[in-house]
Amino acid sequence: MYRFNSDYTEGCHPAILERLAATNMDQTDGYGLDPYCEEARTKIKEYFSCPNADVHFLVGGTQTNLTVICAALRPHQAVFGAVPSHINTHEAGAIEHVGHRVLPLPSEDGKLTAEQIKSEWIKYDTDPSREHWAQPKMVYISQPTEIGSMYSKKELQDLYAVCKEAGLYLFIDGARLGYVLGAPANDMTPADLAANCDVFYIGGTKCGLLFGEAVVIINDEIKPDFRTIAKQCGAIMAKGRLLGVQFGAAFTDDLYTRICAKGTQQALKIKQALLDCGFKFVTDSPTNQQFVIMTPAQFAKLSEEFALSHIAYLPDGNYSVRICTSWATDDAQVDKLIAMIKEL
Amino acid sequence: MYRFNSDYTEGCHPAILERLAATNMDQTDGYGLDPYCEEARTKIKEYFSCPNADVHFLVGGTQTNLTVICAALRPHQAVFGAVPSHINTHEAGAIEHVGHRVLPLPSEDGKLTAEQIKSEWIKYDTDPSREHWAQPKMVYISQPTEIGSMYSKKELQDLYAVCKEAGLYLFIDGARLGYVLGAPANDMTPADLAANCDVFYIGGTKCGLLFGEAVVIINDEIKPDFRTIAKQCGAIMAKGRLLGVQFGAAFTDDLYTRICAKGTQQALKIKQALLDCGFKFVTDSPTNQQFVIMTPAQFAKLSEEFALSHIAYLPDGNYSVRICTSWATDDAQVDKLIAMIKEL
Amino acid sequence: MYRFNSDYTEGCHPAILERLAATNMDQTDGYGLDPYCEEARTKIKEYFSCPNADVHFLVGGTQTNLTVICAALRPHQAVFGAVPSHINTHEAGAIEHVGHRVLPLPSEDGKLTAEQIKSEWIKYDTDPSREHWAQPKMVYISQPTEIGSMYSKKELQDLYAVCKEAGLYLFIDGARLGYVLGAPANDMTPADLAANCDVFYIGGTKCGLLFGEAVVIINDEIKPDFRTIAKQCGAIMAKGRLLGVQFGAAFTDDLYTRICAKGTQQALKIKQALLDCGFKFVTDSPTNQQFVIMTPAQFAKLSEEFALSHIAYLPDGNYSVRICTSWATDDAQVDKLIAMIKEL
């Protein structure tokens, strides 16, 4: 049975595996202090046009979120996130575990807006008992979001302008960043992204690497002692060079964006087929995850041949179903899925 | 200007001050290991008919909430609370500071219902990715609630039945418990309360003492090493006997319930006057806090003579205003306020 | 049986109780935002000649230590303390509970020296793997120490100079500060103390108040949002004015230093008697706590009439015994104890 249920079902792109194999018996220093990491840092700073950034390599997404938030906030500070955001849902309380409150904000499309943050900030800032509230200090967004939607350049610029005005850090979770960078609908350059936030990370795990997330810290305030805080969070790999080798390969010849672009195109092809057949979607997604509404029978039928993710029961009895492609998705299987959709 | 803006504007009831003065130069052991604390524990266990309970005396409400939750939960466990509940609002992230997530549930009247908890529990328990969620393990309610409403015996019994079925602890914050115990509309005995939860606390700070909250632990699972965890949370008073003396006096001759009953009666008298004049309320409150809806002009007028709490701006331009009585409220001032209300 | 076993066996000095009684039915705002607190802050800033300090009133010592350390340090930062220091012994892991490591340093007399800190700092700073160590950022000392000894002005100045050089905060726990301020051997003015640290606190609980510790923050870096962090730690009293009233009274007419001076004098009288009889001491103490070495038989004999603290079994079979006086100690009982010592 072929899986369209997630974007981390396979290992890594062959080019990356090849680099790991080629460097396997090299001897290097540990903890990210090796030439491969140094090279990867340089490439990333070039790719995102942020020469003064600090780049750190961690292993996974939850770990990266908790480490960045832990490093950036003082004890009483809190982070805004959309209700469906990863830190508010599938991290088992990781942010609270490092002592911080997630302030969930409603969102139909998974995104937060400049207006929303402005209004929430004013609510806090004008509350006579604000000393008794957890203090908002960061806005956490995902690009693309957990439900596939994507910020436009204008949306991000507006959001960041509000953040700066209010003294809030803007943190972008890019666990699936590749699927945006290579999306036809994307109107942002990598440099635009880096210029409109305080810290972001480039997801490797879901974008062609075996594992790994590259944290890019733009704002100097968040930089001091990040390595020690990461170590304290159990987030520093002994053989850090495994991350450097992988990210170095990913940011060579545009591999990262290129392989993810293909994943996005496959998802859009499936989306078009679904639209053609009259299916509705939970939200409009221009990236590699499509959240489509199906009857139980339709879901059951497709599940005979494909693993899809049943996400939620809708009030009308239908299902919200995730169809997910990735850098690894097989074209033939996409065609087979589309054919089956058309037969439904 | 006379204050109706909170129930902790004065010191303590004269009978309690007298006992503090009378015992002032006695020499005792510290940390709650003195005869006054022992006597107060006995009286409380009798009053609430819970002979096997452990009783501990802490200083304030936020401190008590964080200590109880810290002692009861494992790291990944979370606590349900109503959106307007104290732990979800005015504790500056204290629960997250000890590592736990507050799971806020919507509530019009400040109360949680058995149906709500049941449905939330099922949602969690049937989620295929529940391992990635903070695990619900406790339900936190306040009796009376932060907006003055009150659980009936039936409501509490139903809620506790659901909790037991789901393996959730029920924790009752009784920061204003006296104003329920002495409320005409209350249909629960102290024994009913203790029989329908795992742990609760009896508020002293707002109910006639200088300060102090008495935690009553019913469930054996929450008992071990509570004193050490409280010490670790900075919640053990060196001169613990100050709490024993006060609670001992409060639970002598029914003082606690008696003085709070008067506060509740005064609030109900004001409420009746407001109802007579056609005022609407945020929620129906049978206790010492009344949340009434006023025009800005009405609020401004009353504020010339009285300190009231402006709680919120309502969408229609009106204000939500808290009028609060206590054990200390002066009858003449109540009459004066009522007269002024009638003139509005 | 009369107690010489601790300095928190009684309530508070009559003058303080009187002020509490006199202000009992006054109505004020909560959380330390009342005129009594404001007045006490002014008096304290005058007394210690630190007009730009922030002064906050908390309830107890452990609470104060954990709140100050929590407010001052980033997650990976640690605090040096003497092995016998309070944060390293009797706080049940409170500092670790807020996430920070205590770095214990050996000390015969309970004090830390400038040389010791300098050497420890160099050890850290020159360690090639220092990124993997908890980062020292604060030095915690007690004046007087937990075993009665006292820093001279020179010692404190030297220590603070090293701290400033290394970028370490110096935090002085003054839980028993009164017994130093009024000690004949003390060569520091209150202003000297405030001028040679980043933050200190003035102990009330053991120095004539019912309870309460006044945190005095000198260093601007530690000031922001201290109230919110204290709230989050459960350390803000609802009726904050109880602390303001007490500290206001204590810093009127030099009451604080005066009543503690008497306690110290009584201890020194007992010490002299012990010296005259040939007793040895664990360390030389010029303050209200005397740690004397006794045979089991001597301890048993004195214990027939007095409660003393048996602190430790010594290798030679003798006991280390604490004899503790306070603002409340009765002269007649001191004489009786001395007479009994002479009979041993």
Added chain:
Amino acid sequence: MYRFNSDYTEGCHPAILERLAATNMDQTDGYGLDPYCEEARTKIKEYFSCPNADVHFLVGGTQTNLTVICAALRPHQAVFGAVPSHINTHEAGAIEHVGHRVLPLPSEDGKLTAEQIKSEWIKYDTDPSREHWAQPKMVYISQPTEIGSMYSKKELQDLYAVCKEAGLYLFIDGARLGYVLGAPANDMTPADLAANCDVFYIGGTKCGLLFGEAVVIINDEIKPDFRTIAKQCGAIMAKGRLLGVQFGAAFTDDLYTRICAKGTQQALKIKQALLDCGFKFVTDSPTNQQFVIMTPAQFAKLSEEFALSHIAYLPDGNYSVRICTSWATDDAQVDKLIAMIKEL
């Protein structure tokens, strides 16, 4: 320059890389719920004769230590560790970050003894103020230790007997376990190890894998919800199968023990050469790390050809130097190093 400075300078054993490559494009579920992990769990439980154990795969050592300790302890509980133990030194305060105190115990050879734990436990258990101490609940040891020494079967049995008597968990950090399992001087079977502790982990990172540590939980009390707590600590890999594949390969045909045995033999060969030349050692090590005492000149000379770790300056002006072999060490380089030692 060839490195003898650590055992994580290379990638992984070719057989493991081969398995990763062979399974790279397989599609599996995430988070360790895949057939490769299941197979690896079965092999590990067989190898250590612990059929009822729970086996979890995490990424690195610090992460594993903090997750296990976090899962096992209640908030006020603490863990004994030797002064040179990893949790007490190079984890940047990770254990404190999850709220727990490390109780450091002196150790010349890196090991803790049954007598030491017994005496420390009695000291705690008989202290009249033990409620104010962080409560010891776990003993953490490393096998082999951080300085190369090794527990005998008798030593481990005695230690575990004391732990059980005192109600302490025994946790064995096996970051370098392979170098003991394959050591000539080892008198324990894998089954002996599993039978004499509550939880241990099998180090992969330093023993032939790219990364990964396998936690084996023997004691039922530590098992519940471990996966959720690991998720909360950021310690669950999305592509968990990478760990299953590696550990599965490592525990096939005894690969793990076999390749590490060779590393140990190489170290012992170097050790013998050093002994023959009259060198002294910091402690006697029968495993892959040798801590030898050298003059600065000797160290400088060897450093011309080899990377060694300068660990510490000794009081007599000499250096403590670590020479470290691993599964990856080249025989020719060992011979070259030995030749050079003999020339010194």
